[in-house]
Amino acid sequence: MKTVTKDLLRLATVGSVDDGKSTLIGRLLVDTRQLFDDQLDAVQAASEKRGVGDLDLSFVTDGLRAEREQGITIDVAYRYATTPNRKFIIADCPGHVQYTRNMATGASTADLALVVLDVASGLKEQTRRHLCIAALLGVRSIIVAANKMDAVNWDESAYNKVVEQINTIASELDIASVKVIPVSALIGDNVVERSANSPWYNGQTVIEALETSDAGAWAGTQDGARLPIQWVLRQNGGGRTYAGMLCGHTIKVGDKVTLLPQGVETTVKAITNAAGPTSEAGVGLSIDIDLEAETDAGRGDMIATAPLPTVSKEITATICWFGDKPLASGQRLRLKHTSKVTPVRIAAINGVVDIETLKIEDADSLTTNQIGLATLQTADPIVVDDYREGRVTGSFVLIDEVTNATVAAGMVGRASFF
Amino acid sequence: MSTTPMQTPKSASHLDLLESHAIFILREVAAECERPVLLFSGGKDSAVLLHLAKKAFAPQQLPFPVMHIDTGQNFKEVLDFRDAAAAKAGARLIVAKVQDSIDQGKVADPGPMGVRNRLQSVTLLDAINDNKFDAAFGGARRDEDKARAKERILSFRDAFGQWDPRAQRPELWQLYQGKVNPGEHLRAFPLSDWTELDVWEYIARENMELPSIYFAHQRHVVLRDNMWLAVGEWVVPSSDENIEVRTVRFRTVGDANLTGAVDSDADTIEKIIDEISIANVSERGATRADDRFSETAMEDRKREGYF
Ligand SMILES: Nc1nc2c(ncn2[C@@H]2O[C@H](COP(=O)(O)OP(=O)(O)OP(=O)(O)O)[C@@H](O)[C@H]2O)c(=O)[nH]1
Ligand SMILES: [Mg+2]
Numbered sequence: 001m002k003t004v005t006k007d008l009l010r011l012a013t014v015g016s017v018d019d020g021k022s023t024l025i026g027r028l029l030v031d032t033r034q035l036f037d038d039q040l041d042a043v044q045a046a047s048e049k050r051g052v053g054d055l056d057l058s059f060v061t062d063g064l065r066a067e068r069e070q071g072i073t074i075d076v077a078y079r080y081a082t083t084p085n086r087k088f089i090i091a092d093c094p095g096h097v098q099y100t101r102n103m104a105t106g107a108s109t110a111d112l113a114l115v116v117l118d119v120a121s122g123l124k125e126q127t128r129r130h131l132c133i134a135a136l137l138g139v140r141s142i143i144v145a146a147n148k149m150d151a152v153n154w155d156e157s158a159y160n161k162v163v164e165q166i167n168t169i170a171s172e173l174d175i176a177s178v179k180v181i182p183v184s185a186l187i188g189d190n191v192v193e194r195s196a197n198s199p200w201y202n203g204q205t206v207i208e209a210l211e212t213s214d215a216g217a218w219a220g221t222q223d224g225a226r227l228p229i230q231w232v233l234r235q236n237g238g239g240r241t242y243a244g245m246l247c248g249h250t251i252k253v254g255d256k257v258t259l260l261p262q263g264v265e266t267t268v269k270a271i272t273n274a275a276g277p278t279s280e281a282g283v284g285l286s287i288d289i290d291l292e293a294e295t296d297a298g299r300g301d302m303i304a305t306a307p308l309p310t311v312s313k314e315i316t317a318t319i320c321w322f323g324d325k326p327l328a329s330g331q332r333l334r335l336k337h338t339s340k341v342t343p344v345r346i347a348a349i350n351g352v353v354d355i356e357t358l359k360i361e362d363a364d365s366l367t368t369n370q371i372g373l374a375t376l377q378t379a380d381p382i383v384v385d386d387y388r389e390g391r392v393t394g395s396f397v398l399i400d401e402v403t404n405a406t407v408a409a410g411m412v413g414r415a416s417f418f
Numbered sequence: 419m420s421t422t423p424m425q426t427p428k429s430a431s432h433l434d435l436l437e438s439h440a441i442f443i444l445r446e447v448a449a450e451c452e453r454p455v456l457l458f459s460g461g462k463d464s465a466v467l468l469h470l471a472k473k474a475f476a477p478q479q480l481p482f483p484v485m486h487i488d489t490g491q492n493f494k495e496v497l498d499f500r501d502a503a504a505a506k507a508g509a510r511l512i513v514a515k516v517q518d519s520i521d522q523g524k525v526a527d528p529g530p531m532g533v534r535n536r537l538q539s540v541t542l543l544d545a546i547n548d549n550k551f552d553a554a555f556g557g558a559r560r561d562e563d564k565a566r567a568k569e570r571i572l573s574f575r576d577a578f579g580q581w582d583p584r585a586q587r588p589e590l591w592q593l594y595q596g597k598v599n600p601g602e603h604l605r606a607f608p609l610s611d612w613t614e615l616d617v618w619e620y621i622a623r624e625n626m627e628l629p630s631i632y633f634a635h636q637r638h639v640v641l642r643d644n645m646w647l648a649v650g651e652w653v654v655p656s657s658d659e660n661i662e663v664r665t666v667r668f669r670t671v672g673d674a675n676l677t678g679a680v681d682s683d684a685d686t687i688e689k690i691i692d693e694i695s696i697a698n699v700s701e702r703g704a705t706r707a708d709d710r711f712s713e714t715a716m717e718d719r720k721r722e723g724y725f
Contacts, residue, residue: 005431035602036700061562064583064717077567079561080613087432089611101588102544105570108590149680230445236477243474245442272471274437276472282430286438286474322581322588337596396595404597406588 004330006082007037009215010089014134014301016104016126017095019118020147022073024185024206025092026057031192031334032207034081035060038142057185061092062346064395074099076106083211097126100133100369101322104409107134112208112213115144119182120151123165125169125251129355132371135173136415138220138320142170143209145191149291150184154197160381172358174417179209190231205267220283225257227289227303228383228393241272242297244339246393248385250259251289251305259295260302260383261311266293309393311387315389315412316350316375318387321366323400323407327374328365333407335378337396344398350374353418360418373414387411421627433620437470440608443476443571444555446529447606448481450596451553452604455512458484460492460500461671463557463609466617469626470608472507473554483510485554488720490517491652491673499629514545536649543579551602553596561613565717575711577601580624581720594702600657614669615694623715624686634667634685645678669701 026043028226029035035043039060045057048069059079062068073094081088091106107113117127123388134142148164149155154211170178181190182198183206189195193207204212226248233241251257255268270290271281280353281287289303302309304413321327328349335344352363366372398408430438447454456471458464461596470478484504488497500714506509516537520527525537546554560567570589587595596604599658609617621628639646640655646666647653652675655661666679666688684690 008432008435038700056670061567063566063567066584075568076586077564079567080561080611082615087616102586105588105590111594230442230451231475233478241514243445245438256456274434281640283437284435285430286441330490334597338594341450341595363616371604392591395591395593395597397588397590399597404599405593406590406595408586410592 002317006085006087008087008089008109009112009210009213010091010115011112011181011210012091013066013093013101013108013114013116013206014130014136015095015116016118016124016130017072018115019095019127020145020185021116022061022092023092024076024114024116024145024147024191025079026182027058027185027191028090028190028206029056029060029081034079035358048065067340069377072096073077074216075102085217086211087233088210088390092383093132097129097369100129100320104133104137104320104322107137107139107393108409110137110139111135111141111215112159112210113139113142114144114210116147116185117144117162118148118161119146120148122162123169125355128169128368131169131173131175132353132355132358133320135175136371136411138318138387140175141177141213142175143181143206143213145181145183145206147183147185149182149189149198154182154195159201159361167310168362172417174316176416177213179204181206181209182270209331220247222248222389224309225255225305225417226393227251227254227287228340228386228391229297229299229301229303232298233288239290241290242303243286243288245282245284245286245392247283248390249305250280250282253288255305257291257303257305258308258369259291259297260294260304260309261381262297262301263311264293264295266291266295268292272398277334300338302338303411304383311381311383311388312380313378314374314375315382315384316349317396317413318411318414319366319374319398320369320371320409321407322368324368326365326367327408331403334401335376335382335400335410336399337384337395338383338393340380340382342382343405345377346376347375358390358417373418376410384412386413388413424519433520433616433623434615436467437620439592439611440467440470441474442592443606443608444471446594447553447555447572447596447604449476450594451604451691453549453551454482454553454555455549456480456482456484456509456552456555457537457557458486458500458504458511459484459557459671460496460503460629461557461613462617462621463559465499465503465626465628466612467608468503468507471622480507480509482555483512485512485514487538487545488515489538489673490515490674491629493648493671494665495631495692496629496671497557499627503627510551512545516541519544528625536719537542539719541581545573547601548581549604552598553606555606557609558607559582559614559617560610561718566721569607569610569720571607572596573607574598575603576603579603579697580722581605583621583717598636601658609680615691618687618702622691629671631671632690633664634682636663637666637679638662639664639666646680647675647677648679
């Protein structure tokens, strides 16, 4: 029997439409033999049927009928790959601007963005938008596939130009770790197999870069532990136990904690994880906590250790707006933050991001797929961290009160690069 | 949760994280929705789902019933397991029968040996409507099929029970929001990010029980459509078909006339894990006739309201 202690890396593809994201993921999966024979046969049959050559690798992830007919990715496909030490969760995102909300869906849980761009055309506005969203979402590490090198005869200067463009925008967006790899997803060069066409390149292949980058960044760590209460378990003896998924920092029995927004100070009496009682629990795990004090806490409240989060009915935040109609001040919506749902009012729109310059321009509304800054007033107090401090406690979504559709991604505070 | 001795802290493995994520989803949907239900077939994925649900709410009872859509063509071993597992979990078991939908004239009778798999969608949607369920947990995984690979963890169904793959709600971070209007409902898939191998490694780690047909055993089978079908009430060989006795097991569990057995000597969980680790045919490719009809068989069924 194989070992079962692997770590978990979540990655999302980003980049403009048709630059080769799905082809690259197809190539990665085929060349690392993650596909079963019947799945490969099915991709082959579908390719032949549509007259797109013997094997259109984008069909590995573009599984919907409409996607195959139009040769475009519409929504995220999740695929899984394993190497001896690592499980990968791959989100292949759409590049088209119309589906930006789906790209944000895929990127919101990613540790790492795999940026794909066509070397012939370089960095496009849509690539900039995706990089900006990925950076806002907290991706701090990117692997860039300078793709379609075959189409430019493996011209080193075309690759160097992309390296320059990427380095510039990465520093503008405070992205710390950047690797740019010359690739042909179509032929399979420098993806899993090292290419003979790029003797001037000595860096890693895509798979080597994926295997050596940091895993587990998604949940992230901060100095304080946070347990948003999801569910209250009544114990047989009459006690109450608070259940939720831990984020921020590890927590131990005996830790001094504060129940928020109530402000009650107490101590952790016991911790149980999915395997049973434990003295300590780590981030990303579903746990139950018993507190020393008799408290009256419920879903939507939070147990936290110092430094404590902020309790407020007014927040300023960065908003990615996905609604069909513009977002303007005065509008009422529902806000979901951790396990808390509350009515919210847009008090002010404070600006919109110009994707070309990454600067904030004046605006009094946000249109579909725009990113902007806003002040929001909630009916109930919410317990928040700045998004850059805590990805779970700093994020929220806005919900349309009539259709119940999710219409915005929100991040508490403002990125340093604006 | 359970009361085993105190553990020493260690770093979280991929199975720990998948388990915690699934428990998180179960709790979130149970809290946000008025009347959830857990779809339980007795197969390995739904067994894992029920196991996780027990963990999520212990020591309380499950805050929702479990429901089986019974085509009437299931393996007896699986039905026995279904009843025993639901009883052991202390769960209320609802069985909605495709036969009832046929008797009520809601779907055409495919005949005594006809394929009933697709009719399930009607029975399922009726049961959801009749019980006013606003969320149904399913054990589907994204690695099973290319249409499932596209589906959200909380997947919205309109008043006709339909899935529209072109208009899915954004699903950001782990902010699963489960609000629906009357008549609409959600499907929730806590095992979305699990692979077949993850499921088996978890079953091994948790020492779970499963229906016996998952393990290698001797059976009378007949070759149809390149699959070994178990000879029985719904698979009656014709005179020109050869009945063979082979050592087989089932990789998935569905209707007896649709689910193929695979040649296998794997009679323990450990041997099954070894077998899957080197398999070159997918779970559904090896064993499910229902996905072979067309390129987008699963997408089409899902649009109609299938699991
Ligand atoms: N010459 C060449 N063509 C490529 C390469 N990679 C992808 N292509 C082609 O580029 C086109 C678009 O590829 P996709 O993989 O569908 O692009 P995508 O980025 O996934 O597109 P969206 O998901 O719709 O945003 C297809 O015709 C591919 O065959 C490459 O390395 N070289
Ligand atoms: Mg694509």
